[in-house]
Amino acid sequence: MGKLYVIGIGPGGLEHMTIKAQEAINESEIIVGYTKYIDMIKPLTEGKEIFMTGMRGEEERCKEALKLSKDKIVALVSTGDSGIYGMAGLILELRKDEDVEIIPGLTASSAAGAVLGAPLMHDNCNISLSDLMTPYEKIKKRVRNAADGDFIISLYNPRSKGRPHYLRECIEIIREFRDDNTPVAVVRHALRDGQETTIFNLGNFNEEIVDMFSIVIVGNSQSYVKDGKFITPRGYKLC
Structure with a gap:
């Protein structure tokens, strides 16, 4: 009897994988x-x-993994968390009677958040700017609603050669609801070799440094930078 593990390997380094993922x-x-x-x-x-x-x-990949798992133990791997822009959803859509187990991993926003400090301490959301699966008008609507709701926003797939203007337009939408001093961070290759981090604010954000290896995190109305660390207060009463 076979089995299929759908595994999020995190940023890619073995030290950031869960023990369960490595065991699988x-x-x-x-x-x-x-x-x-x-x-x-x-x-x-x-x-x-x-x-x-x-x-x-x-x-x-998903069809082959399901076929092979009929009588063998198979691991289908993807970076980040397999259930966040990963393969878990597609596998479950295609699955018939195969034995499937989803194993979570460290997603890009969490990895970038750890690098930056504590930007995700309050309500937050992930939005992909890739229009391969979602129409751009719907993406902009989601960005607008998240900005209006004062969510911390993590932008995945933020800028590619085919759609270099999407990020700029989405930042302009967010500026309708946030002060220009709101911190915005770009983390490239989070927790990988070649990691780069830059913190801007909405008023001086430079999208030219952003590519598909980057994630962009926009703070909420309470976010600030202290000693180089990006912080969003949770609201604890400080003595």
Whole structure:
């Protein structure tokens, strides 16, 4: 009897993976994933059968993982959390009677938040600016509603060559509801080699440094920077 583990490997370094994720990969006979994700966990894949695809191969990977899991133990891996912009949803949509277990991982906003300090201490939301799955008009509506609700906003997939203006337009929407002194941080390669962090405010934000390896975190009306750390107060009474 086979089994399929759908695993979020976090930012990519083994030290940031959960023990459960590592145990599931060790137990698995076959590892399925995007080429770069497999490379990130190479020390755990020795002696295992590997099935890799390139970008845009998500459906192929999921179908192959489900097929292989009929009689083998399979790990389908993706960065971050498999249930947050990962493979968990697609697997469950395609699943028939396969034994599937979802194993969470550290998502990009949490990783970037730890690097920055404590920006996500109050109500917050994740919004992807990629329009591959969601129409851009709906993305802008979500950004507007989150800004109006004073949520801390983490922007995933913030800027690509095909849509360089989306981030700028969404920042302008947020500025309708937030003071220009509101902190905005860009973290590139959070908790990975080559990590870069820059903190702006809404009034002087420079989207030119942002790419698809970045996550952008916009504070709420209470957020501020202290000693280089991005903080959103939770509201505890300080003595």
